[in-house]
Amino acid sequence: MCWTVPEKDLKSLLPEELQKLAALNGEKSFCGTVLFEWMHQKYISDLNAAANLAKKFRAALRGAGYYIGCLTLLKRAAAADGALKYLFVLADGCKIETVLLEDAGRRTLCLSTQVGCRRACLFCATGRMGFRRDLSAGEIADQVLQVEKRERLKINNLVYMGMGEPLDNYENTLKSVRILNDKRGRNIGARHITISTCGIIPGIARLAAENLQIRLAVSLHGATDAVRGRLMPVNKKYPVAELIRAVRAYQKRTGRRVTFEYIMIDGLNDTREHARGLLKLLSGLSAQINLIEYNPHSRAEFTPSPKKTIKEFWWIITDRGFAASIRYKRGGSINAGCGQLYAGR
Ligand code: SF4
Numbered sequence: 171m172c173w174t175v176p177e178k179d180l181k182s183l184l185p186e187e188l189q190k191l192a193a194l195n196g197e198k199s200f201c202g203t204v205l206f207e208w209m210h211q212k213y214i215s216d217l218n219a220a221a222n223l224a225k226k227f228r229a230a231l232r233g234a235g236y237y238i239g240c241l242t243l244l245k246r247a248a249a250a251d252g253a254l255k256y257l258f259v260l261a262d263g264c265k266i267e268t269v270l271l272e273d274a275g276r277r278t279l280c281l282s283t284q285v286g287c288r289r290a291c292l293f294c295a296t297g298r299m300g301f302r303r304d305l306s307a308g309e310i311a312d313q314v315l316q317v318e319k320r321e322r323l324k325i326n327n328l329v330y331m332g333m334g335e336p337l338d339n340y341e342n343t344l345k346s347v348r349i350l351n352d353k354r355g356r357n358i359g360a361r362h363i364t365i366s367t368c369g370i371i372p373g374i375a376r377l378a379a380e381n382l383q384i385r386l387a388v389s390l391h392g393a394t395d396a397v398r399g400r401l402m403p404v405n406k407k408y409p410v411a412e413l414i415r416a417v418r419a420y421q422k423r424t425g426r427r428v429t430f431e432y433i434m435i436d437g438l439n440d441t442r443e444h445a446r447g448l449l450k451l452l453s454g455l456s457a458q459i460n461l462i463e464y465n466p467h468s469r470a471e472f473t474p475s476p477k478k479t480i481k482e483f484w485w486i487i488t489d490r491g492f493a494a495s496i497r498y499k500r501g502g503s504i505n506a507g508c509g510q511l512y513a514g515r
Pocket of ligand 1: 287288289290291294295296297298332333334335368
């Protein structure tokens with residue numbers, strides 16, 4: 171099986187890059203912007219459809235090997251609770267999954283950034299696939315375009331929480347954010363875009379220096395190395411204390427509140443003592459804590475915390491002034507829940 175990242179996909183290019191391409195081909199640079207608009211506002215999949223661009227320009231692009239890359243939808247599954255899951259096949263045969271959640275006018279798309287993942291978190295089905303390859307910026311952005319086209323709606327919220335660790339594919343992830351945020355294309359507001367990481371410290375430091383108002387979410391799941399290390403091998407390289415130091419530095423530089431994701435697993439991280447440890451660890455940070463009901467998958471070794479335990483944990487945290495919410499399972503019946511994405515069943 172050959173796993174290749176498409177290099178000449180025009181959807182991977184920013185308007186400025188397309189403008190340069192136009193100028194190199196003897197066209198006015200605004201033709202690059204026009205092409206960007208065709209792809210990201212009118213969802214074209216063939217250069218021929220960009221009717222107001224010169225034939226000669228389109229032929230030159232094709233001659234140089236450029237094309238408009240599109241994911242192919244293999245399967246669409248709907249859960250009773252409204253969650254939709256899409257299985258896409260990429261040009262080289264690799265598969266990824268994307269999830270759409272609608273809630274009170276908020277249409278959130280959960281994007282994948284890699285085929286598989288090398289971080290092997292124990293509660294995550296994707297982690298058990300191993301790593302195959304990074305997605306290109308175009309392949310990440312096209313998940314939005316294909317879902318919008320299929321469902322005839324506009325996505326207004328993005329979470330980079332699908333398959334893969336976004337900060338392990340830093341360049342393409344950030345480029346896709348810029349493409350999707352661009353006013354000449356989908357124009358999805360940066361404040362409605364969340365990048366979630368399992369705790370890649372160098373990536374968090376880089377993100378702090380970006381001139382983008384995006385949100386950061388950190389998968390924490392344990393307040394000590396003993397607990398977190400049982401769930402997430404990444405904790406060995408980036409232990410809890412160093413991770414929280416990096417998050418404090420991020421917050422100092424950006425002034426932005428950080429979200430912590432905390433999957434509730436029976437007996438492992440859900441006691442009163444664990445809650446108090448979490449409060450101590452995060453003290454002084456402006457943080458939102460999401461308590462997530464664990465979604466077992468077919469190879470699961472863990473049991474979800476009882477609802478009563480999750481509620482108690484929530485009380486302890488909110489009593490001390492932290493913003494916290496409980497995320498009950500959604501999409502579980504179609505394996506679209508948190509930690510359940512696994513392309514290739
Ligand atoms: S939770 Fe995220 S980082 Fe961990 S294995 Fe799954 S996809 Fe990778």
